[in-house]
Amino acid sequence: MPSDPEEDYIPWIQQFCELFGHDYFVPVAQEFIEDDFNLTGLSSQVPYYREALYTILDYQVETAEDHNDDQTLLNGRSTSTNNTNNTTNNNSNSNSNNNNNNSSNKSAKAELPNKALLAHSAELLYGLIHARYIISKPGLTAMASKFERNEFGSCPRYFCDGMHLIPVGSTDIPGQETVRLYCPCCNDIYIPSSSRYLNIDGAFFGTTFSGLLVKMFPEIENQCRIRINKFNQNDFGLKLFGFKINELSASGPRMKWLKMHPKTEDEKEEYNNCEFSIPVQDIESEGIESEMDDEGDDIDDDDKTMASE
């Protein structure tokens, strides 16, 4: 599959990145993969690590099929290979009908993977390398320009005003969660709008990348600030014939806090008090004193000095 020494030869990495639904990936630089230090620990996570690595780098890789082809002097299509596989199996003593086990008959070539397995390993390995690459300098730059071109889509939230999204994984362990999209403006994660991304592993982007990108390119945070200041808090929430719904009603606003930003002086001071922990005991005392009836007077006295305990 990968090594085809003709003029229309496409490197494996490019091929992979051009696959349908793989447009979140950037091509990882060859030097990055060739540096063994960057691959530390991956060999235990990926089956047929060496072969997978060679596949990615477009080296010649021997697969179980190739080996059988040599033996039976057949080249090519998997159906015919499978048939011959079965016959060789039957001729030799083993009656196992699993094609994957074919190679185990030949003791010398015991560890050869079949093509499907190898392709899967190569994708897994590439994904894991990709997660590391995009937090390196060249990878970040490559992803940043993808971000700039809005290749990961825009935030579906109306108040984020089309903020560009960043792919993120909710875990660094492969095979657990698919890729999610992080919006730096509302600081929330979303499911990709197209179903083609729903089988992309989140670990191929990792948990670190989104935060690092935002911190490495302060321009992103500037864009967010502009968007946040564009809307005022009154735009949020449901209205019935122009009237807001009271928060004591079950259908009243209960999630305003989720997207709130400190705007008034009091709120900013309160925000600063949240530097290291939530000053809960402060509200306890405040709750007893102030008779709450509307939202106006519940953000009142924060001047009891309790800055950082």
Place this chain on the structure above:
Amino acid sequence: MANEEYVTDSSSDFTEYWIDLFLGIKGNEYFCDIDDEYIRDRFNLTGLNQEVSKLPTLIDIITDLVDIESQPEEHRDALEHNARILYGLIHARYILTSRGLNKMFEKYRNGDFGYCPRVHCQLHPLLPIGLNDQPRLNSVKLYCAKCEDFFNPKSGRHSVIDGAYFGTSFPAMFFQNFPQVIPIHSKETYVPKVFGFKLHEYSKLNRWRELQRIKLEKRLTKNGVQISNVVGGFIMEAPEEQSTQEQDVQSQL
């Protein structure tokens, strides 16, 4: 008799109602059908003659009393266009009535308006909402009751529909009418992490937001509002035990 060429593939063998044709157009999935009686009751149309011209003709077209083909050819396009606007504006009023609400409830249950893209909302169904009640100002948005936020429709076909065809009051009315579908809100939030460490600024903001939520919870409980794992309340494992930023993704019920 009904050979409406303006709709792509209508078989002209049998009569198609204007409303059915309208609802069949791609992109009109958000609309429900309006009873003829509601449209014919002029009281329900008060004020709409300011938005569209030739109101009586348009009503006749929508209710199939007049075939649009019988109109002078040069007016047909304009009439059809205005009939759709009128239908939208009547729709905004109709979905606030109890029959309309029930029809929209069916559509809500079927997920006709799509699902919330926010990960922590776990595909909660959305409702259409307008940001204005005047037409031609803003396109339709989608409201998620779980995170109480507005979203842009996913498909470009839906993002060109006028928000006034649903109105600003619809979701609020919907939840007044069907309090049983008010969701239990999730308290989960997301903090970006670098190498496992939370980014301080975002973490701090989240702590402040959590403080706002705790204040809200206190206000509510003080007024005797039950909020733990009830409709309109929050998902809680043990009440009053959420001062730390626990964000176990799996720990929802």
